[in-house]
Amino acid sequence: MTGPKAHPFPDAREDLRRSMIEEETPQTLSPTYRLAFDDSDFLMREELRPVRLQLELLKPQMLMDEAGITSTVVMFGGARIPAPADRDRARTPALGALSHFYDEARDFARRMTLESMKSGGTENVIVTGGGPGVMEAGNLGAHEAGGKSIGLNIVLPFEATPNAYVTPELSFNFHYFAIRKMHFLMRAKAITVFPGGFGTLDELFEAMTLIQTQRMAPVPILLFGEEFWRSIINWEALEAAGTIGADDLDLFRFVETGEEAARIVLEG
Template sequence: MSQPSEPPRRFPDAREDLARWDRTPDTPQTLSPSYRLAWNDGDFLTREALRPVRLQLELLKPEMALAERGITSTVVMFGSARIPDPAAPGPARPASGLSRWYDEAREFARLCTRKALSTDNRDYVVCTGGGPGIMEAGSRGAHDEGGVSVSLNIVLPHEQSPNLYGTPDLSFNFHYFAIRKMHFLMRARAIAAFPGGFGTLDELFEVVTLVQTGRMKRLPILLFGDDFWHKVIDWQALVEAGTVAPADLGLVTHVATAAEAWKVVESWQGV
């Protein structure tokens, strides 16, 4: 049976109007900022009053791109931008003592990507912040296996230029932290948190809070590096103070290796 034909277009495509704009003769009127098409006017779109529109655009652009690629689930990897590749030449850096987690993150991303490849890169797709350190290791592990990875970068004064291993057409740049964090979680099948600083803690507690309060379905939240996390966060002190329930500590799972973490993800049945 033949497919029904699409109805004729009643109005011009926005790109057609943009092409017509480019051919408009220069006059005092057409050169005025007021004459620019609103959606093609950078000065207008960056005005304070247009923040709600910019928020919506940052939500829509990655969402549409991921949907068009058929990506239905991701494995999200958080961790410090300052943890270096232990094999990289050069002097020791401040977080060099944690560099073994770079290798573990890279291996975990490989394991996720092997599964993703079996789904035609639709499920278990690695998703990172797209920057250096642990984020680079995640993108790199996916690249090692010949798979794809999603990068959710953000404009920062330092540290956050995209690494060279992320899939180019799945690399996105954000202005708003809040929208970026939404995209981390909207398709997440599992969260893997490696040692990190304020940004990693912010991302980790966002997801723990959403799961604890029932605003997000439970999923594996994996903490790599038992010593690091128990030193940085006194989980038991929260219970003793009565600010969290003892059962809340079960929302996170401490793991030591990529293989151990992948076993948790692969066997997860949901709760």
């Protein structure tokens, strides 16, 4: 704790230190005697879920505030998109054919980070899911530009660690998908979406739903790869059925290159 105390009570760290040097007795060795905030077994109890939700909301928010991050550019996209050098090892030829989007993501992030650094590197900071594929490309592009980028990982059975290019002090790990998605959008000034699977679709449609229902201020939503997106979503059929309005098709636009996307974002 730095600076003068705002109250006359002991600091939590001070009490934790004191509790660790107490005499060992049957009472002090009992789990019930542990300070609640230092008792991981207690914090993991089902009844503490609301507290864990709040902690997961607060920790990234506070640390990004302390890092001076004022706005972000979101990059959603598939973990399975290979780098072009690895396209022949992709699980399907179709997936290998999407490998050029790795380079476009990398180029887009590099361009946006170079622009961000002109104003101190705290605005339009690249944020990805912190994993492989398109996410790795985004963090790599920011790293190559000499800037910082954020990684919002989540505990999954098949993505063990963040990619190597996330800025370490801006690397976060989540238990709750819902809180993670809030952090993607809380500072977003633009959202880019590359080809991906269920997770990417979930992130895209949540963002569009929030904007459609005016629960979030409008921001540019750029879908990389018109051919891909039109092949998996029949946007016009949704309009024709009346399940969305014609103006809902204006929530997004298609782009093909990092250069094109960066120009749109920077031009506002």
